[in-house]
Structure formats: C-alpha cells, structure tokens
Amino acid sequence: MKIESNRGWLFLIPALLIMALNAFIPFMTVINYSFQDILPGLDPIWVGLENYVNVLQDPDFRSAFVRQLIFSFVILGIQVPLGILISLGMPKSGWKAVTALIIVGLPLLIPYNVVGIIWRVFTRSDLGLFPLLFEPFGYNYNVGENPVDAYGTVLLMDVWHWTPLIVLLCYSALNAIPDAYYQAARIDGASRWKTFRYIILPRMRNVLTIGILLRFMDSFRIFTEVSLLTGGGPGTTTSFLSDLLVRNAVGSFNFGYAAAMSLIYFYVILIISYVFFIVLTSVGTGEEGQPTAE
C-alpha cells in the first residue's frame, strides 16, 4: 500500500535540485535567446516573436521536420516489434543467456561517434564489407551518392544501435513473469498468440512505455552518427532536425533563430510524447495508470 502523503516530495529534493540546475536554468536561457537577435560581437536585440514567425515560414524547417517525424515513427515501427521478438527468443538462463546479454548490450556501450565510424567503414563503397553483399544481385550500392541507400543505411544503423535497448527492457520484463502464468495458460489451452497477447504483453506494458518514450525522444537528438555516416546527404535525404539546428546555431551563429526552432519542435515532441504516455499508461487498465508502477 502506498502512503498518501506529500512527504514524498522531501525525498525528491536532491533529484529536483540537480535537474533544476541542469534542465531548468538552461531551458530558461534558451527561451530568453528565442526572443532576441544574437550575433557575435554585438549586443543582443529584443525582437519579440520575429524568430518564431521566421522559423514557421522557413521551408527548410518544415521539410526537415517532416523528414524527422517520418524517421522517428519508422524506427519506432521497426525497433519495438523487433525488440519484442528478439527478447522472446533470447535464452532465459545459463551461459547462453549471459552470452546473449553481452552481444545484445554491446552496441549500446559504443560512443556515438564510434557508431558513426563503424558504419562508415562498414558501408563505404571503396572499403566496406556491406556493399559486397549487393554485388551478386548486380546492384550498385553507394551510401554516399544514392539517396535510397543513404536513407536505408541510416535506418539500419539506428536499428542496429538502439533495438538492443528495447530488447534488454523487454527481456527484463519477460524474466519477471512467473512460470505459473504459462502453466495456467497451457491448462486453459491458450494458443501461442493468446499467451503472448494476454499474459506477456500486459506484463511488458511498463517497459514498453518507457522504451517507446525513450526511443521517440532520443530519435530527435540523432546527429553525431548520421553526420559521420552521410553528413546529412546526399542532398538533404538524411538531414534531420538536429542537423538543421547545428547548421543554424554553430554554422551561422544564428542563436536566437536556432533557439526558437528548438523550442517549437520541443513542444511538438512533448505533445506527441504526452499522448503516447497517456495512452500507454491507461490502455488495458481502464484508468489513468501509474507511469512508474503497477
């Protein structure tokens, strides 16, 4: 039984202090930037909502935004089902389980720039192994020049990099299901699908909520890997929001503009994530569930 008491807030003070320093202060600074025209060497000029108006009318922003949303939903659509399937197939105990955990955990422990380098040397047409796989089919794979290849390779890289997170989360939920549940399902003559749908999936709800939120939010930060693999090209095929943002903020020192841009898309992600959060925490429970506990 949980105690209904606002004393709970006391325990949160250290965490809130550290998040206030790291999240709240920089966030306020960015809001401040977004109303100003900031150019190096000059005093900032207050311009009101001008930056926001300019961002919303910017065709580059709109197209990057659409590309980003499509990318984020595509990777969720691949990584979540694939992650669930792999977690179901992983061994449950013994040295096999340990080996599987090590292999699956490995991509997560690689720094982002090394991920980009690994995929660059793996897929480059002059020195990679990957292009050789297409040779028997007479297909001339070229990640640097062909937009389809570039986009596909970025997708593949992200699936390689982040599906393991979903796998590990689902695997931990799966391991926590008592055997008695499966026995009961067998006695009732439940089919494989029904066992999955009514026993496994509900027990995975919590981890899937966090997994989907993490992957969705993090997918908007994708930058380092892609810039090393394709540099956003060819053309703008793999230029996502962070790429545009970096070009505005670091490339042309247009901080006010970049700040307004990042706040606009921050709120869009926030709204979409919130919808995910509400749907995922209330589905199947008939009420607004606890995000962190059953």
Added chain:
Amino acid sequence: MTTTASGKSKADVQDTAQSRERREKKPNRNWAQMIGMTAYYAFLLLPLLWMLSMSFKTNDEILSTRSFIPQTFTLDNYITILSEPDWRNAFAVTLSYVAMNTILTLIVALPAAYAFSRYKFRGDNHLFFWLLTNRMAPGAVFLLPYVELYSSINLFDTPFAVALAHTIFSVPLAIWILEGFMSGIPTAIDETAYVDGYSFQAFFRKIFMPLIGPGIGVAAFFSFLFSWVELLMARTLTASSSKPIVVQLSRSLGADGWDWGVIAAAGVLMILPGALLIYFVRDYLAKGFALGRV
C-alpha cells in the same frame, strides 16, 4: 529475418512453459528460432568485427583487398595511438567523469525512487514524465547555455561539469529502474523494521539497499552507459585540461585526412572499456534483469 524470428520467439516462450514432449513435436519451430536469433547476433557483430579486422591491417591493404583475415597483420595502428600521452590522459578524464556521474546519479535517484515507490503524492505521475522530457533538450542549442552556466559556477573544463551535465540523461532513467525494483519489495518489510526499532537511515542502508542490490547494479549500468557514449556535451564542457577520449578521437580524424587503420584502432580502443564492463558485470546484470520487476 523478422518473420522467421517471430515464429521462433513464440516457440521459445512455449519452451520455457511447456513440457519437453511438446517441444519435440515441433522441431521446425526451434530451428526457425535458432536461425533467426543467429542472424540477429550476426547482424550485431558483423560491423564490429569488420572494424576489428581493419584495425590490424595496413592502409594499403584496407583500400586494396576486402577480407576478414588481415594478410599482413600489423599492430602499428595501435602503437600510433598508445604512444601519444594525450590518449592516456583522455582515457583517465573520461573514466573519471563517467564514475562521478554514476555515483552522483545513484545518490539522488535512490531517495527519489523511494518516494515514487512508497508515497502517493500530488503530481507524482506528471513529475516523472517531466523528468523524462529533459532528455529531449535538443543538443545544439542547449550547449551555449551550458557553457555559460558552468563557467559562472567555475566548473567549466573540469570532469565534474561533464558528470553533472550528464545527470540530465541518467537520473530520470535511474529513478525509473530503481522504482521498479523497490516496488517489488513489500511495504511490510519497512513496517517490520520500524517496529524492530530501526531508524529510517539504518533501515534504508542495512535492510533496504541490500534487497534492491541488483536494481542498483542495473541502474548504475545504464548511468555508466549514457555518460560513456555521450559526445556533444562532453566536448563542449571541456577545453584543454580535460579532453575526453571522444574528443581525442575527433582530433585524430582531423589531423591528416582519414587514416583508416588508425581510426579503426581508435574505435576498437573506445569500445573496449564498455565491452570489459559488460563482461565483468555479466552475471550481476543477468541476475538483475531476472529479478527486476522493472
């Protein structure tokens, strides 16, 4: 690959629950599962092994032939890197901020997770969601406020600044993981301890923390992970005295074109600490994942 994996994984779920005779009736499902899982493991390992093999080759060989086994095995690439004192310094800096981040995260996340698991208070659901949304802070634009913030408190260019900044990623996740483990401990244990005359601190340290040991291990693992792989903040918050290895790598890249062999060797060296970590904590991790209610 997806379709074969699906057949398999469902078969596996049945395996754990169903009797051996039933399993023998469906040998083809087991085969399908084994092939699918092997394909997935191969997909994860292939790019890594390709880079490993490249790191033992000379540049001439990398650009002329493409085989897994180096024809002229060389350690020159590694010697080039390890003879630079900058690299050793960078390794030390990185490990120090990753370790500080992990400890800091646990210190603030333990009480916070306790609050979420034991108390029901106004706004608890939404507070957790807010914590998570901080991960979205879109990198590029937040970098300047971070530099200003940490310069103003005289922490700029110290490993501690990076450790603090990285808590924005690690604290929300650690709270969520620990909360899952804590909620698995019945509140009756808390009450019994108080009846036996334990103070809150004594109870938390001597009884509660050992009980959620595996959870602390899993939370520490994920804190390590997200601090170790992050590049953008680590690079921005450090200047000269505390360059992390991710930055050192980028510098080697820029020095004189793309020296593929050296880049591959640097990549391998940067994977090593993560690979070693996952190897040493493998049993703990497997246990944590098995016990966690997450």
